[in-house]
Amino acid sequence: MAILTTENRANATLVTMTEKRLDAKIAVAFKEEMAAIINAGATLLVLDLSNVGFVDSSGLGAIVTSLKLLGRKGDLLIAGVKSDVMTMFTLTRMDRVFQLFPTADDAVKSLEGK
Amino acid sequence: MPFVHLSGNGDFDHVRLLGVAVRAIAETALAPSDAAQLEIAVVEACNNIVEHAYANTKGIITVDIFLTDQKFVVNLRDTGKAMVDAHQIKDSTALDFDIDNLDDLPEGGFGMFLMDTIVDERKYFSENGINTLTLTKYIQP
Numbered sequence: 001m002a003i004l005t006t007e008n009r010a011n012a013t014l015v016t017m018t019e020k021r022l023d024a025k026i027a028v029a030f031k032e033e034m035a036a037i038i039n040a041g042a043t044l045l046v047l048d049l050s051n052v053g054f055v056d057s058s059g060l061g062a063i064v065t066s067l068k069l070l071g072r073k074g075d076l077l078i079a080g081v082k083s084d085v086m087t088m089f090t091l092t093r094m095d096r097v098f099q100l101f102p103t104a105d106d107a108v109k110s111l112e113g114k
Numbered sequence: 115m116p117f118v119h120l121s122g123n124g125d126f127d128h129v130r131l132l133g134v135a136v137r138a139i140a141e142t143a144l145a146p147s148d149a150a151q152l153e154i155a156v157v158e159a160c161n162n163i164v165e166h167a168y169a170n171t172k173g174i175i176t177v178d179i180f181l182t183d184q185k186f187v188v189n190l191r192d193t194g195k196a197m198v199d200a201h202q203i204k205d206s207t208a209l210d211f212d213i214d215n216l217d218d219l220p221e222g223g224f225g226m227f228l229m230d231t232i233v234d235e236r237k238y239f240s241e242n243g244i245n246t247l248t249l250t251k252y253i254q255p
Contacts, residue, residue: 023129023161024129024157024161024164025126025127025130054133054153054154057161057222057223057224057228058161061220061224062221067219068217068219068221083147084147084150087147087150091228091231092208092209092227093209093211093213096213097213
């Protein structure tokens, strides 16, 4: 079962996490699905986490793995991070690594013209 | 002193349930944001048990919760391999990475750092084949 859905929005690929938790149970599946999306040629990605209420360090690591796979030729923006999940980003300084946006629409808009 | 005893299999399905249960119980004593952080600490501790103590063999995780006016204490026990390098002192080297250098970004290794950042005390000991990790969060009056 897919845990990520994708949708083309302007020049971005909007990737929506459908599960409520991004944790050790699904971190591997997340990495595999993200790798498939990136290997299919997507370079400007918006990851919508608005359905997600919990992220552990395995889940966060899986997002970092995806960013590394994308490399410098693309962008991975993150949207819709809830406050409890934001804590995970700030405690680990990942709020300074990723560009975070309140909504997927905001993130998609920021990529226009890229 | 209220006391709750939980246990589950040492796998990631049960780690989810234990984390959610501890958070719900913590919300009776702590601010919601503190209870949410405690869930992170407990899940990180349980993930370590699944990945390192049991190393994907079968085992049970036991979670005992003690509640006083001053403290919310979570005791996690397993019968797997003992941790040899359970730093008692907060190790901030987990954050020693260059945020502008893609290759330098860590894909893990935050577990212990997160526990130490979230709880006020972390104690670990191993005796007679039982490993006990105690996470204590002080309750603000």
